[in-house]
Amino acid sequence: MTKKRDGQTERPESATDPSRRRFLKGMGLAGAGAAIIDLLDPELAPAREGSSEADRQLISDTVEVSLFVNGQRRTARVEPRTTLLTALREYLDPPITGPKLVCDMGACGACTVLLDDKPVYACLVLAVDAVGKRITTVEGLGTPEKMNAVQQAFVEKDALMCGFCTPGFVTAISALLRRNPHPTLDEVREACQGNFCRCGTYPRVFEAALAAAQMKDRE
């Protein structure tokens, strides 16, 4: 589920994840009420503190989740199949709508958020799976009055047109610069290879990313 971002992938993609999520999302009427949420994904198990058999639970109907978003604790009552993206956009009140819903299948990157600092497609993460993690959306990276270096560079280089893909790019590149403050052009391309822009801003996105790296140096 973790997005492949650079040469050294954080964690091999679990082949079971997307399909499991699609299975849950697509259960339809019969499955709407109940789903077994396996909090003990075998690959995640070692990383999870205090996980035990007791963590396996059956959740049905709706469930209250507490999400830690942009430094704030937010709660919402979601279904087990509700994605993190939909929870942020349609269940939280007030909503968090920076991450966009575009493909709902992990193809476009417009929904990118940081989960414990790693970029993920929020449409491929279930809300219940995001519990206990730090979620950062584009809103958490800066505000119109106080933009981060990447956001500033996007504005200066005109790396946006309609802007619908922009939160995804900004988030992906902000994450890149955190782990690699001096990326090459190819590393920038790779960092946002999973982001689509229909208006055609890519060359200016690259420029902005490289300019932001320099800006950060001056800070």
Added chain:
Amino acid sequence: MTQQMPQQQTPPTKRKKRIRVPRVENGIETMVEIEVDDEGGPSWGPNGAHKLLNHRLTRVDGPAKVTGAALYTYDRRAPGMLYGRILRSPYAHARVVRIDTSEAQRIPGVRAIVSLTDPEVSGSTRERIVRFVGDPIAAVAAITPEIAEDAIRAIKVEYDVLPHVVRAEDALAEDAPKIFPEGNFAEKERRGDPNAVEAELAKCDVVIEAEYRTPIHHHACLETHGHMVDYRGGESAIIYASTQGTFTIPDDAAKELGLPSSAVTAIVEHMGGGFGSKFGIGIEGKLACQLAKRAKAPVKLMLTRKDEFLMAGNGPGSWQKFKAGVNRDGTLVALRATQYQLGGLGDGSLAGQPYIYRAQHVYRERIAVYTNEDASRAMRAPGHPQASFAIESLMDELAYKLGMDPVEFRKKNLRDPVYHRQLDRGAREIGWERRPKQPGTGRGMGCAVGTWGGGGAPQCKVTVQIARDGAVTVAVGTQDIGTGTRTFTRAIVAEELGLEMKDVTEKIGDSRLGAANASGGSTTAASLAPAVKDAAYNARMQMAQTVAPLLGAKPEELQFADGKVIGGGKSLTWRQACAALPPAGITAQGEWKANLAASGVHGVCFAEVEVDMETGHVRPIKMVHVQDVGLPLNRLAIESQLIGGMIQSLSMALLEGRVMDSRLGAQLNPTFNDYKIAGTFEMPEMIPIIDDEDTREAVIGVGEPAHIPGGSAIANAVFNACGVRVRELPITPDKILRGLAELRERRAS
């Protein structure tokens, strides 16, 4: 699609004059002649003398968009809002016999279900026939998106399946199932004498016969089509719409809701791309209104991505057959063209051949061929990229056959000197002389040419207000579809009043504000900018009247610059000057002025690519686009549009195309995983060049022209690189490998 030949606009001299302006219907531009007043008023002045315009201005909505603060239609939420979903037909052609929604009704959280078999919803008492996979049948509104999805699945529909056809060849066959009672094709144009052209062809030194095809494309706007209808019963409604035309919404929505038009407001604060596909409320807006009306609650109905692929229109495909003849000296003498426009249930569009080129003897027929696919819509330069791909490939084939330099061959058949200078400029920029003379080295270059109108028309009403505290506001209902409309609107006013960008606020995207045209045919800037200029000019004149006595100067002598009002050897700061205004401040109106806009642009694109001769993979290396734009309102945003146009055309050349299963009549690639659009790894170096030798002091739209020649330039570069002429887009590795194998066979034998 009529073709407009670019021309330089001459300054007005008479009191009344007739001008040709674009009229845009559904994003398709046709030129009509109108009479306009030809009076004085504002002028832009020399393109080189601007303080803000023709500079590189960052987008005023940039900070909101990069931080997620910008609210799009998809982001709207209202208390008690329901989520709408659409049930689509799985069959390409069928009669809907029965719909059973009882089970769906029983799902807790479902608040309304409407069906297009209901005459009250469909507005027709005829039985519902679905004509393409994805044709809407019913819609539901529920308290969560998930429940709405469940309800859609719980609806049972009984169909009487009818025969379908989804390939143009099949549709043209004698015994093809009838798509419309009138038949499966319609003649759109027939011009010239085929026999005379054949006779000329027989006399030509070199004759080529070839066929070119382009598939149906998708707009693939990242924000899908949709609305949030804020209506709870009662007297009025607000419709948040992802649209290219604020004013295309209220009338249609009012009709669905049973309200007077004036009671319906459309809001388009930000929108996530349209490319010609978003005019009017569409079937999805109609269903959203019907759901809101029944549920007496706001409904947000945004298409899912799959809906978007299947039912939100498309860019039509094409199939063009040519027989062309040239003389040894490179003159294109005769052309016979059959052009099929493949727009599904729609007419599609194609610019008439030989497009921008001149041929002495032309016969052409344009025919719309219908299939069981959703109707095509306007798509960024409707009919031009397709016409360009065919004619530019043909021109290239002719040039190679004659052994002529493709640039020189084009010049020989283009009269307009602007093309000549742009071709020279582009050739210089890409390093055309480095081009391999013999194809097959694995690396190559190609070029192509385009044209567009992009003129304006008198449709916008703009208001500029100056308050006593110095605040300046410009208001007009127009929409910014990502082109930078907000930014130039503000810049024009700031410049006219001698202020900075930050001193002016713009209000747009609201149908309660002054009228504005829809963004189709690249007409927004050329229609709006003159009206903004006029309003700002009128505000300045009014202000001058009030302030001049304070300075002991004549109103017409006052200068507005650097945040000051200067005259009579004295100056006032902007705030001081405004303090002298009457309590209500100044309100000035502006309208379109013919002398501030022009129509007709050229544009050339050069591309360099590398072709892997083992795998057939094409890697674009560099693209250069040279574009005349009249007065460049904002160089930064225009360059972005040129880049964007190049990218979309590259994407179409190499990646995009709807794939249909003819047996099922269904699209096989209705997702972003399977309908691939260009991403970061396909990006070459891109050089957008604004052709500043165009000195017209007038605004022209440029959204579309940059999308025309790029794909053709790539296709020609591919040939130059590997010697394979791919006559059907997209140029995928399999086609190149097949071509290379054929070349080897031919050489061996």
